[in-house]
Amino acid sequence: MRFFLALTFSLLFGTCSENNNEKRFKTNGSLPTKDSALILVDAYKDTISLDNPPKRFISLAPNLTEVVYFLNGERGLVGRTDYCDYPPAVDSVPSIGTLGFYNYESMVALRPDLILMMTFDGSSKGEYDRLKELGLRPFAIAEGSINDVINGFDTVGIVLGRKHTAGQKTDSLRRIVMRIEEKAASYDPVSTFIVIDKSPLMTTSGGFIGSVIESAGGRNIAADDPIPHPTYSRELLLRQDPEVILVPSSSEKVIDEFITMYPEWQELRAYKEKKIRTIPQNLIARPSPRIVDGLQQIFRILHPDL
Helix, strand or coil, rough: CCCCCCCCCECCCCCCCCCCCCCEEECCCCCCCCCEEEEEEECCCCEEEEEECCCCCCEEHHHHHHHHCCCCCCHEEEECCCCCCHHHHHHHHCCCCCCCCCHHHHHHHHCCCEEEEEEECCCCCHHHHHHHHHCCEEEEEECCHHHHHHHHHHHHHHHHHHHHHHHHHHHHHHHHHHHHHHHHCCCCCCEEEEECCCCCEEECCHHHHHHHHCCCCCECCCCCCCCCEECCCCHHHHHHHEEEEEEEECCCCCHHHHHCHHHHHHHHHHHHHHCCCECCHHHCCCCCCCCCHHHHHHHHHCCCCC
């Protein structure tokens, strides 16, 4: 049940056309570079220059794969991971393994122009360096807020030559987020605890998931913890007594499993008021376009009378 995906981009760019992916990129002149190159600075502070959108690229993160399809940019997708399972059409794309178990030989054989990947709290730096050693070109994406996530969709659109499509779609997503945030701001924040893992009981203190909870009108009870993914004791959760507990799962049966494992939860107001609720894991775990659906669901859970 662990999930540590979130999205933020650091870049310098100008304009490009999606009507002809063979057309040259143009920079804004912010960096010294040759004409017509797109300059990008990734999460590891590496700078890459692209003369054209990549004709062949690999996605090493499920959320980025979803973004690619969301922007209709899948034509050049030649590789993905085992966990890249949405949309279903991605099943036809060859898999190159999973985080920590990549088949580097297969990746090299696919001859990608670019590899999109997440930083996973920095734990993927070894894979990132390995790709560079093999002469491949990785582009790392780090954590961020829900607004950073949506801005990131625009960046992926620019990289793939889908700037116009990305702009239209992200504007729609931003309007939805803004409406929810405006509604939520009219009410007192709802104290919320979200489960990341159940044994030991683990949550998140902030990052992307914390940002979604806040945007939906929640107050993450672990927000002040300096540890990104703190372990929670039974006593601490009872003492903080959140109004809502969110469990990322597609099965309601998981709630019974938690009550069996933690019978003292029956003392919590979230239990007494039937506010221990599930939310599909991929709607909150992945900083993909579906996160807006997750945001809407969490908002309805926190504010059921609206």
